[in-house]
Amino acid sequence: MSASSSDATLIRVTEPVATAAPPSADPRLRELRRVAIVPALNEEQSIARVIDELRAFDPGLDVVVIDDGSVDRTSQVARAKGARVLRLPFNLGIGGAVQTGFRFAFEHDYDLAVRVDGDGQHDPAQLARVLEPVLRGDADIAVGSRFADGDAGGYRSSRSRRIGIRLLAWVVSRIVGQRVTDTTSGFQALNREGIALFARDYPHDYPEVEAMVMVFRHRLRLAEVQVEMRERGGGRSSITALRSVYYMVKVLLAIFVGLFRRNVVPQEGSE
Numbered sequence: 112m113s114a115s116s117s118d119a120t121l122i123r124v125t126e127p128v129a130t131a132a133p134p135s136a137d138p139r140l141r142e143l144r145r146v147a148i149v150p151a152l153n154e155e156q157s158i159a160r161v162i163d164e165l166r167a168f169d170p171g172l173d174v175v176v177i178d179d180g181s182v183d184r185t186s187q188v189a190r191a192k193g194a195r196v197l198r199l200p201f202n203l204g205i206g207g208a209v210q211t212g213f214r215f216a217f218e219h220d221y222d223l224a225v226r227v228d229g230d231g232q233h234d235p236a237q238l239a240r241v242l243e244p245v246l247r248g249d250a251d252i253a254v255g256s257r258f259a260d261g262d263a264g265g266y267r268s269s270r271s272r273r274i275g276i277r278l279l280a281w282v283v284s285r286i287v288g289q290r291v292t293d294t295t296s297g298f299q300a301l302n303r304e305g306i307a308l309f310a311r312d313y314p315h316d317y318p319e320v321e322a323m324v325m326v327f328r329h330r331l332r333l334a335e336v337q338v339e340m341r342e343r344g345g346g347r348s349s350i351t352a353l354r355s356v357y358y359m360v361k362v363l364l365a366i367f368v369g370l371f372r373r374n375v376v377p378q379e380g381s382e
């Protein structure tokens with residue numbers, strides 16, 4: 112008798128926890144296999160929080176951290192948090208790391224992927240906003256932009272970087288014939304078409320900017336959504352002031368050279 116009453120107590124206590132619906136998960140997400148791709152290079156200080164926040168946003172989101180030859184404890188910390196860690200044998204650079212994540216997503220049949228930096232700058236709580244155009248079926252790729260609503264977003268950055276960001280946005284907008292404002296944002300959501308494209312081909316040097324042009328060349332639909340981005344949670348930025356001028360010159364060149372490349376993913380009906 113006493114055993115069964117304590118069983119009942121046990122069931123009463125555990126049941127709500129076991130069956131509780133994740134509060135923030137969009138019902139449209141539940142039918143989809145979804146993964147978060149998190150590139151990380153020496154982000155041991157921020158990676159745990161990023162993973163926690165992704166889970167808080169959506170407990171059904173698989174988290175894949177691509178550790179691109181970190182020399183700190185990024186991998187161990189991410190694994191301890193229950194994330195899947197793909198540890199590359201040596202540093203491939205951000206583009207190679209991100210493409211590894213997309214290949215993983217493609218090969219494991221994910222319907223939906225989000226990309227979030229491992230340094231904590233992208234707030235997973237804002238993923239609902241970034242995901243919306245993709246879940247509505249209006250975009251194959253949605254990009255969280257710091258400047259979609261003008262410069263008022265309050266994102267702090269050096270003057271040279273802001274000028275560079277504007278110039279790139281202007282050039283890319285002209286090329287793609289659609290207004291884009293944040294060509295270097297890695298805060299993104301993609302459907303299966305977007306995952307397939309980036310699994311097949313992803314620019315390596317200046318990935319986000321070139322990828323935007325690539326998306327249009329392959330006739331995928333891109334949408335920008337206003338987001339706020341945070342300061343780095345720790346670690347070091349890969350971009351220094353001197354490098355940003357060099358970056359601008361090279362990235363513009365890369366975009367124009369990219370225009371002469373053939374599309375790697377054949378258009379529907381052309382096969």
Ligand SMILES: Nc1nc2c(ncn2[C@@H]2O[C@H](COP(=O)(O)OP(=O)(O)OP(=O)(O)O)[C@@H](O)[C@H]2O)c(=O)[nH]1
Pocket residue numbers: 150151152153154177178179202203204205206208209227228229230231232295297343347348349350
């Ligand atoms: N896997 C991999 N990740 C990288 C590499 N370089 C940077 N990252 C990660 O990619 C994300 C973006 O890199 P950041 O250095 O933060 O670049 P950023 O966000 O444009 O620059 P900041 O605004 O200064 O932080 C971070 O999560 C880094 O850990 C790399 O070579 N390989």
Ligand SMILES: [Mg+2]
Pocket residue numbers: 228230232343
């Ligand atoms: Mg960053």
